[in-house]
Amino acid sequence: MQQLADSANRGVLGSGDPQAASLRTIPIRAQRTATREEQEVARVMQICNACRYCEGFCAVFPAMTRRLEFGSADVHYLANLCHNCGACLHACQYAPPHEFSVNVPQAMAVVRASTYHDYAWPRVMGGLYRRNGLTLSLALAAGLALFLALAVAMKGGLLHEPLAGNFYAVFPHNMLALMFGVVFLFSVFALAVGVTRFWRDVTPGRAPEGESMAAAGEAIDSALRLRYLGGGHGQGCNEADDAFALWRRRFHHSTFYGFMLCFASTSVATLYHYGLGLQAPYAMSSLPVVLGTLGGIGLLVGPAGLLWLNLRRHPLHGDAAQKPMDRGFIALLFATSATGLALLFGRDTGAMALLLAVHLGVVMAFFLTLPYGKFAHGIFRCAALLKYAIEKRQPNRLTAGLGD
Ligand code: SF4
Ligand code: SF4
Known part of the structure; x- marks a missing residue:
């Protein structure tokens, strides 16, 4: 639980603004600066990585456990692996209105749409x-x-x-x-x-x-x-x-x-x-x-x-x-x-x-x-x-x- 709180705190404590805090603290491997939306996926994945209650729900969670950091490319991959079934949201004890505000399907969905845009040709x-x-x-x-x-x-x-x-x-x-x-x-x-x-x-x-x-x-x-x-x-x-x-x-x-x-x-x-x-x-x-x-x-x-x-x-x-x-x-x-x-x-x-x-x-x-x-x-x-x-x-x- 302490590990989980630490993961969440990297995003939610300090400024009182989870997203502003996570912008400063979450390491990103990709060459370009991660967007706010990608950083939100990284934040929730770090909480989930400490919790792991949903490990058997879908492919996202086993893929997550192979990582300690979530760079933009990892986030793009996980976002497209999520099928938006909603199971992890309804099972989550840290979902809104909890202060950790973990909403995996929503965070994934926002990034997923941006990947279609970012990789589009032309x-x-x-x-x-x-x-x-x-x-x-x-x-x-x-x-x-x-x-x-x-x-x-x-x-x-x-x-x-x-x-x-x-x-x-x-x-x-x-x-x-x-x-x-x-x-x-x-x-x-x-x-x-x-x-x-x-x-x-x-x-x-x-x-x-x-x-x-x-x-x-x-x-x-x-x-x-x-x-x-x-x-x-x-x-x-x-x-x-x-x-x-x-x-x-x-x-x-x-x-x-x-x-x-x-x-x-x-x-x-x-x-x-x-x-x-x-x-x-x-x-x-x-x-x-x-x-x-x-x-x-x-x-x-x-x-x-x-x-x-x-x-x-x-x-x-x-x-x-x-x-x-x-x-x-x-x-x-x-x-x-x-x-x-x-x-x-x-x-x-x-x-x-x-x-x-x-x-x-x-x-x-x-x-x-x-x-x-x-x-x-x-x-x-x-x-x-x-x-x-x-x-x-x-x-x-x-x-x-x-x-x-
Ligand atoms: S969605 Fe919630 S319950 Fe599921 S692994 Fe993440 S933090 Fe744990
Ligand atoms: S909403 Fe996405 S991440 Fe959550 S259990 Fe369903 S497929 Fe997995």
Whole structure:
């Protein structure tokens, strides 16, 4: 207890201002000066390192015990390893209103958002993370949909004789492939550069000889099963109160696997078009349509559920300033799916061109905001999980008596 009080006091005593005190006293290894937010993570990690009550909750705490100091790179790594399940906040005897004011998920969430911004490519676009809110997302989607609808209207009218689901009678296939291909590739490249910068900064090192595959397998398994949304006991996250619930994990799974099914649908349709010479529209029982329909349902249920959870989360959870970014991403996912399903079921009607313009506008807005919005959390978290899987297979320098 004395050790814990000493750790806390480095942050809370002296000036009466925990953050001001921690700015003076916490050692930082990174070359640049740590931000206030990074110093707050370092402060709470030092308290947790003395307490260790939450050691079994998630990967953050075992990773923390391998460190005595928390430089910026360590803080970035731990922040992205945290899944914001809330378990350690609800279990913590030093959580607000205690004078130590330990709120691990909130401190981590604030830094996590800054990592998306700091590692963004090109750097000048990093500021979009702060502005990529609900209003911007919906306004962009509506603007692009309106633009495409006007283009259709100028070609001969928004309402037309049924075209038997032939989208390419409205927008030529090659034009769509070029437009969406360029934007999609740019988004993938920007995200890849960002996560590579993060990866270099957190210096994961190598897994011991012969254990690389095991480390990669563990990281993939943790990501696909969302292991750390189990709260450490498998009963789930804390949402509005102390009760555990698995809804966050379920809605994330519905969203992720729905997205992957939609991606598979597009990939199969591309193969049909270029590989087999089979042109859309495809029958309702065909593989691209079945995959797309199942994925679309998952992408309706998942985002709707995540929005419901987002609206009722405990006020001490996460970072309230990021809610517009969260909701903007959720809204675009939901709108992508809703307009896609509307197009599927309305493709044999005279409104098909209008439905297509709206769907393409939403999908384009989704792709354009992909590298500078909430989507980044999945990529950075996978990288942090891989580092954790590698690091736990490396010798622990602290227990080996070599120091950090
Ligand atoms: S969150 Fe609280 S209870 Fe958990 S390890 Fe940190 S100080 Fe201890
Ligand atoms: S909020 Fe959950 S995932 Fe994050 S540090 Fe606490 S227990 Fe771990």
